[in-house]
Amino acid sequence: MSKCGQEKRKKVLEFQNVTFSYKDKQQTESTPILQRVNTAIYEREFITIIGASGSGKSTLFRLITGLENPDEGHILLNGEAEEHRLGKVGYMPQQDLLLPWRTIQENAALPIELKRVRKEEAYKRVLPLLEEFGLEGMENRFPHELSGGMRQRVSFLRATLSGSNILLLDEPFSALDAITRLSMQEWLMEQWEKQKTTVVFITHDVNEALFLSDRIFVFGEKPIRTLQEVDVPLGRPRSLKDLNQPSLIELKDQLLEQLRGKVMG
Template sequence: MLSIENLTYAFDGNARPIFQKVSMAVKAGEFVSVIGESGSGKSTLFKLITGLLEPHTGEIRIHGAHPGNRLGNVGYMPQKDLLLPWRTVIENVILPLEVTKENRQRKIPEIHEWLARFGLADVEHAYPDELSGGMRQRVAFLRTIMTGKDLLLLDEPFGALDSLTKRNMHSWLLGLWGNLQKTVLFITHDLEEAILLSDRIILLGKSGTIKEIKVNLPRPRDAEIIYQSEFIVMRKELERLIQDEN
């Protein structure tokens, strides 16, 4: 789905690259979390993948191709939901269809099906300020899916939520994941969240290096798995790897 080879990038005027000859790959259907301290380049990596920035050297391939312009080749969801306050839930969800000029009426049955799947059927005509934080994030996530892209980049989508709402979102996403048939790159600072949701975790070091950690926990998963010994051991190992980067 995504292949990055020998990626090097530095901001203009900065002699020290953020990434230097970084290589990684993401298979179709994987959920991969990207973690690392502030300044390690997580958001910059996303901007490079989306095409908002261009690498100095190296290649970024999506679906095995090397598009000259990567803009519009992936779905992107930032931490803030960025819902349009004057539009209802369903009007926000169909926004990507308006951008691509797809036939909205033909898509309405599919959209209603997705709204039901996301637990939003009863609020499709509500406005964003009438929704809870968790509901708003569900709408923003569904809007990202409606871009029709197979590769989704989620930049700390649950980072602004309180701990209880975040836990509920984890349970919701775990229950939904098997039916999404998407590939996800997910930025988070929450180690528990990274282990719970992911197939693999990529640790970005400040030196521009990466380490990959495979999450050997069976799917489907339940949020209660965080209390199991295997989960606790994996979290300790992840904490140790992060400390080694300091």
């Protein structure tokens, strides 16, 4: 998204001078992760985070979801500083975490039930969405009866039913085979365009990041003081073939070299 485009959209997620350190069990030593970080993400953006293992990507998600709180600074959701963020953003983990004893309809309805809506009403709300998510006729099946891609669709549907306009997706396709993964990337983009939500996505796959994103945040050495941002020079709609453009191939090579340097360093 261009700077001009950002100015016309409202901020839905903002870090203001956020500092965070992990402390050991004795609370005597700490490992700094973020140091006075400032960044903003805008409505209907698709942001991808890439970085070496242990660079702080998952920590960022833990802070956004409220599983951790900053040592200093503020995290704003939709313009409001939120100290208690648990349950206020949608979250889709790396593993689908579907409950094996519940049907697909019952699994998808779980966020609605947690809002104390009657089960019958929750199931009624979910049923028409199953067709939209490519799950028509699957409502009475159990998770073990579905393919990995189908299970991830259920997990994504469940995340959207949190009611939040912010969705966090933590490497959701990493366990899928290559062909299914490509299909799910295209499906996710279609759903994101329909849902009109803001997505923050973690991946180790640079191709995936380039295909899906408006901007890419590159995590480097800790503590992180500034998030390096890379604008993806692709309009929308886009296709996987667009990644063959010389400018995208060059950008991919730059990102891979940068990530390789972080690992080797």
